[in-house]
Every structure is written in structure tokens, then in C-alpha cells.
Ligand SMILES: C[N+](C)(C)CCCC[C@H](N)C(=O)O
């Protein structure tokens with residue numbers, strides 16, 4: 224206990240020294256004796272081993288489970304889970320945060336076993352379990368990934384031998400659905416086999432895991448190379464790797480493809496893990512990764528074909544990361560639909576093009592390309608926030624149906640099945 228305390232104080236002291244404070248202390252051979260006067264640490268030898276805490280003027284500091292955490296006092300008051308502050312039935316806050324004095328400080332703090340008790344000036348008591356605090360502290364979240372993933376190139380994906388899920392088991396068993404969603408969350412793509420090749424059956428699949436996201440293309444869509452819409456997708460031309468609906472403020476989260484018919488040649492589907500490529504950029508050129516995650520760009524869809532008149536604009540960086548843990552959660556990459564760059568100052572534009580080139584080189588490495596021929600009966604789900612798709616040019620009659628899904632609802636289903644999402 225004592226050893227632990229000393230080494231902790233020493234590391235604390237080093238932190239202070241880094242900031243240039245207390246420099247005199249190192250010259251003092253007996254500084255350890257002086258130190259406890261300045262900072263009063265509270266320790267426990269009870270169940271909560273290795274727990275130390277300290278009440279600072281403007282925050283509470285806790286060391287527990289190998290984590291040094293700092294909590295703002297307003298935060299501690301705001302997250303009170305007592306019956307009058309929080310409704311455990313609805314999981315909603317009842318406390319009016321605006322009624323909390325922004326200079327609030329606890330009158331007393333006490334630790335009992337693994338529970339901390341804060342008594343506030345008005346007598347209200349807030350209790351926190353130490354494990355709850357670790358889990359919900361900023362420091363705890365910083366070390367945690369929101370979505371565990373397996374980044375892949377063609378070889379990694381093929382070697383993993385990810386099993387497809389059967390139509391029947393997907394629809395009728397939670398086990399099948401869970402297996403499917405687990406694969407989908409880990410790899411960003413997943414297949415369902417033995418699906419009757421109709422739009423109705425495809426819709427049934429979609430509805431099993433999510434709400435369908437209706438867009439300008441309809442709810443369920445059905446397309447051939449008839450140029451019925453003002454987009455290259457409705458032709459026989461090849462399409463380089465891209466994510467869809469980059470021109471929406473919130474690009475569609477998931478895309479479902481079911482090839483109902485193809486009498487002809489070519490038309491294979493290309494899949495590339497955008498997060499794998501981005502990770503390579505991060506390793507090789509972190510400042511370019513940073514730029515791609517900071518510079519906002521517009522994407523645009525302008526359509527005037529037949530009865531269809533649409534003008535969509537979406538703004539956002541190519542790479543989107545959570546600021547607290549730097550985890551990548553969305554890639555917006557579509558060179559066809561990228562609009563005029565006018566949201567970037569002149570001196571950044573060239574650096575952005577360099578960074579975009581680095582990412583493109585990674586995305587185009589042949590070893591990162593996973594090619595698959597979609598066939599009637601085999602439905603593909605793509606995480607459109609992560610995995611890019613493309614297609615080879617083709618001949619003959621080819622009919623594809625599918626839809627977009629609302630991402631929140633896919634994740635909702637996954638969480639209800641006990642998956643981390
Ligand atoms: C899938 N479906 C044929 C309906 C839509 C095609 C949208 C194509 C568009 N260029 C984009 O990438 O968003």
C-alpha cells in the first residue's frame with residue numbers, strides 16, 4: 224500500500240514537473256516528507272484495493288483499477304443516480320442540470336467498501352460505485368473502442384472463412400441473426416444464402432434487422448442499366464470503389480444488394496475495406512490522416528432525368544473519427560460525386576490532394592480488393608460507412624434489387640442481441 228502510494232505520488236510529481244510547477248522539490252532530498260502537507264490522499268485497505276482519492280479545489284481525483292480519473296464536481300452532481308435525480312424505469316434524468324450551482328463542491332466525501340458517498344451543501348447524497356466511475360469516466364472511455372472490428376484485405380477476409388448465414392436461420396432464429404450481425408459488425412460485410420430471388424424476400428431480410436431507409440431512389444429499389452435515373456449506376460459502365468450517398472448530410476449506413484438476374488458477362492462486385500486503407504494511411508502518414516479527418520468537403524447529386532429532379536448536398540470530411548479516442552467511424556469516399564472544393568483555403572488544398580492520393584493508392588492496392596460475383600439467392604449487406612463497393616462493366620441484362628437501412632436500427636438490433644455496437 225505504502226509503496227504503491229509513493230510511486231503514485233512520484234509519478235504525480237513528475238506530471239507537475241512537466242508543467243513546470245514545483246521545480247524546487249526535486250532539489251530537496253526530503254521532499255517526500257514535505258509533500259503530504261500539500262496534497263492529502265485518502266486510501267483504503269478494504270475491498271477496493273488500490274483505491275486512492277483526493278478532493279481538489281475544483282475537481283475530484285480518483286485512482287482505481289489502474290486508471291487515474293478526474294471528475295468535475297458539476298458532473299458528479301449531474302450524474303447522481305438517486306431516485307429524485309434519475310428515473311431508473313425510463314433511464315432518464317429527472318434532475319434539472321441548470322439548477323446545479325456551477326461552483327458546487329461536496330461538503331464531505333466518504334468511501335465505504337466500493338461505494339463513494341458525496342454529500343452536497345444542501346444535504347443531498349450522491350453515491351457512486353467505483354467500477355461505475357471507471358466505466359463511465361472520460362479516461363475509461365478513452366481506452367475503449369466503440370466498435371470492435373477486424374480490418375481486412377482480400378487475403379485476411381478469405382482466410383477468415385467467414386460463414387454466410389442461411390435465409391431460414393436468419394429469419395427464424397436469433398442465433399442465426401446474431402451470427403450474421405456479429406460478422407457484419409466485425410467485417411463490414413455479410414452474406415445471406417438461399418434467399419428466394421425476389422424483391423419481396425429481400426425486403427423481408429431487410430426488415431428483420433432494421434427499418435428500411437427510404438431515399439430519393441425509393442424504399443426498395445430495383446434497377447437495370449436503363450438510365451432511368453441520372454446516375455452511372457444505371458448503366459453498364461464500370462464503377463470504381465466508392466461509398467454511396469456521400470451527398471447526404473448523413474450518408475446511408477447500410478446497403479443491401481441482391482442480384483436477381485444477370486444474363487451476360489462481367490458485372491462482378493468489388494469490395495474494399497476503407498478502414499483498413501485508412502489505417503495504412505495513419506501508419507504511413509499520420510498528418511495526412513489528420514487532414515482527411517479535418518477538412519470538410521461537399522458531395523453533390525444533381526439529377527434532371529425524366530420526372531426525376533433532385534439536388535442533394537452533403538458536407539463532411541473523408542474520414543470521420545470520434546474525437547475522444549480517435550476511432551474511425553465513417554468514410555465518405557466517392558470521386559464521382561465529390562463536388563467543387565470550395566470549403567478549403569488555398570494553402571490547404573494541395574496538401575489535401577496529396578493526402579487524398581495516399582488514401583486512394585491504399586484503396587486501389589490489388590491485394591486490398593475483394594471481388595465477388597453476386598448471384599440470385601445470395602444477398603450482400605455492406606456497411607456503407609466503412610466498406611467501399613464498385614463493379615466491373617458488364618454485358619447483357621442485369622437486374623439488381625436492394626435498399627438502404629437506417630444504421631441506428633441495425634445497431635439497435637445488434638445491441639438487443641447482446642453484441643457490442
Ligand atoms: C443503389 N442505387 C442504385 C439505388 C443508388 C445508386 C446511387 C449512386 C450514387 N452515385 C451514389 O453513389 O450514391
Ligand SMILES: O=C(O)CCC(=O)C(=O)O
Pocket residue numbers: 456462467492612613614623
Ligand atoms: O451495379 C452494381 O453492382 C452496384 C452499383 C452501385 O454502386 C450502386 O448501385 O450503388
Ligand SMILES: [Fe+2]
Pocket residue numbers: 456465466467612
Ligand atoms: Fe454505389
